[in-house]
Amino acid sequence: MCERVRHRQHGTEYEVLGVAELQIAYAPVMEGSKLVVYRGEDGRLWAREVGEFRDGRFETIKSAPDLELIARILEGAAEQTEKDAVRHPSNERAFEQTRRTATYRSLAAALRELRSGGVRHG
Secondary structure, X not given: OOEEEEEOOOOOEEEEEEEEEOOXXXXXXXXXXXXXXXXXXXXXXXXXXXXXXXXXXEEEEOOOOOHHHHHHHHHHHHHHHXXXXXXXXXXXXXXXXXXXXXXXXXXXXXXXHHHOOOOOOO
């Protein structure tokens, strides 16, 4: 699910792992109840009924984009523009596609450097 939430009262952050179906034969929670399963920063797993989890005590934290995924998409775009340039070797489109290829690859490399903690200047 890749959702991150923060408990409003305590300020603790959690990663939502998914929704599970409880199998139990006694009350107060009935078999078939839907539970949100989430992991704390300390690695402990927690579960709450969906209604309780979504009642406002948690707020969704905007997650950072997946830089590696974006870099792979850019690499795919670079490969495609490179193929397009080969198909049109003697016109302005080939030049433009070659320029785009270099730009996509440069952006992909910069994203990977950011992901690894490197800092680029200039």
